[in-house]
Amino acid sequence: MSITVIFTGFMVMLLLMFLSMPVAVSILTVGGVGGYMAYGMPLVETMGGVVWGTLNNPVMTAIPLFMLLGELLLRGGIADRMFETLAVWLGRLPGGLLHTNIGTCALFSATSGSSVATAATVGTIALPALGERDYPVRPALGTLAAGGTLGILIPPSVNLLVYGSLANVSVGQLFIAGILPGVLLTLLFSAYVAFSYPDAGRNSAAPEVSKEEKRRLLRHLVPPAVIFGIVMGSIYGGLATPTESAALGVIAAFYFVWKGGRLSWDLLENCFIQSARTSGMVILVIVCALLLNVTLSMTGGTQAVTRWVTGLGLSQTTLLLLLVVFYVILGMFMDAMSMLVLTVPIAVPMVTALGVDPVWFGVFVVVMCEIGLITPPVGMNLFVVQGVRKGGGDFNDVIRGATPFVIIMIVFAALLVAVPQIALFLPDMAAGR
Numbered sequence: 001m002s003i004t005v006i007f008t009g010f011m012v013m014l015l016l017m018f019l020s021m022p023v024a025v026s027i028l029t030v031g032g033v034g035g036y037m038a039y040g041m042p043l044v045e046t047m048g049g050v051v052w053g054t055l056n057n058p059v060m061t062a063i064p065l066f067m068l069l070g071e072l073l074l075r076g077g078i079a080d081r082m083f084e085t086l087a088v089w090l091g092r093l094p095g096g097l098l099h100t101n102i103g104t105c106a107l108f109s110a111t112s113g114s115s116v117a118t119a120a121t122v123g124t125i126a127l128p129a130l131g132e133r134d135y136p137v138r139p140a141l142g143t144l145a146a147g148g149t150l151g152i153l154i155p156p157s158v159n160l161l162v163y164g165s166l167a168n169v170s171v172g173q174l175f176i177a178g179i180l181p182g183v184l185l186t187l188l189f190s191a192y193v194a195f196s197y198p199d200a201g202r203n204s205a206a207p208e209v210s211k212e213e214k215r216r217l218l219r220h221l222v223p224p225a226v227i228f229g230i231v232m233g234s235i236y237g238g239l240a241t242p243t244e245s246a247a248l249g250v251i252a253a254f255y256f257v258w259k260g261g262r263l264s265w266d267l268l269e270n271c272f273i274q275s276a277r278t279s280g281m282v283i284l285v286i287v288c289a290l291l292l293n294v295t296l297s298m299t300g301g302t303q304a305v306t307r308w309v310t311g312l313g314l315s316q317t318t319l320l321l322l323l324v325v326f327y328v329i330l331g332m333f334m335d336a337m338s339m340l341v342l343t344v345p346i347a348v349p350m351v352t353a354l355g356v357d358p359v360w361f362g363v364f365v366v367v368m369c370e371i372g373l374i375t376p377p378v379g380m381n382l383f384v385v386q387g388v389r390k391g392g393g394d395f396n397d398v399i400r401g402a403t404p405f406v407i408i409m410i411v412f413a414a415l416l417v418a419v420p421q422i423a424l425f426l427p428d429m430a431a432g433r
Contacts, residue, residue, distance in 0.1 A: 331372020
């Protein structure tokens with residue numbers, strides 16, 4: 001298969017998506033038609049086995065479990081109490097509750113695995129409090145949109161799960177690789193807030209809280225810490241697979257929701273329905289992407305791209321910096337999951353041929369997907385944050401508020417390229433290397 005054919009197929013997929021055709025249908029159309037044109041019905045018929053094998057992959061079971069975990073935390077009131085606690089502890093820092101937005105997003109990310117859920121949950125809780133205390137609108141919206149992106153980087157992350165399934169990389173290694181980059185990115189966001197908005201909220205009268213009350217509120221941070229410890233500890237303690245660890249996390253979430261007095265049939269019904277809808281959408285896109293991968297593999301498309309890239313004589317750093325530009329542009333027109341499933345089958349063989357570690361590349365790709373979540377015109381988190389604003393408002397406020405964080409994340413992506421150990425330090429240490 002020639003590079004021209006591959007490029008044409010990729011552009012056809014983008015065109016179909018721009019014409020509002022569902023992502024899964026666009027991918028399946030190009031993959032199915034391309035496979036039929038190359039090999040006829042025999043190749044198309046073998047795709048049924050790919051679907052069956054994909055849906056029987058234990059990793060797929062982890063996706064609805066992590067979705068359910070996030071829904072339980074959202075509807076069980078745990079996220080509300082997390083915000084209340086961090087508002088008391090971080091509200092006195094330069095930037096005030098803007099730090100609370102970022103901190104709550106980071107903690108919620110460590111248990112939910114979904115960026116959209118993180119942005120929507122924290123935004124619903126935070127915006128009324130920020131409005132009452134006269135915080136500037138743009139940075140308030142920007143910190144929520146950017147903080148929400150941490151949901152697909154800090155483990156457990158659904159996007160890292162999907163990457164591991166598509167690239168055949170250890171999900172456990174990906175999870176531990178995402179911890180340090182997630183923490184560093186959170187600190188960079190907070191540093192920017194402290195430097196740029198040191199007086200935010202200072203004119204509002206924040207209630208004084210005694211030291212005893214502050215210590216008492218720390219108990220609300222116990223549920224996310226315990227759930228994170230169970231999920232990650234069971235994986236690296238050799239006690240459970242990622243799927244089993246997700247199930248353990250859900251059981252722990254049930255316990256905390258029950259202990260908080262919020263467990264009810266209505267809550268369970270809402271959690272199950274919403275997690276089923278989201279999981280169905282994600283898994284459908286993954287299946288279609290794997291069908292496209294069958295066509296690329298059987299027709300030699302992946303090998304052709306790899307040969308073409310290696311033939312250009314690019315260095316590893318040059319290729320990765322070009323991929324930064326490519327993903328930033330692609331993220332302006334495509335959602336994060338679509339970017340992931342569309343590019344990973346081609347990009348992973350291409351970069352590994354130049355010696356790039358596939359675990360590191362998983363973190364890199366997810367960071368680039370994060371950027372796509374807050375770049376217009378299709379930045380999903382921008383629309384989510386705008387949607388939870390009471391009374392609406394100018395959408396440009398969200399875009400301008402998030403723009404500085406886009407720049408920070410691009411710089412961070414370049415830093416990842418320059419210092420790969422940011423992502424590989426913990427996996428290497430866990431492996432004894």
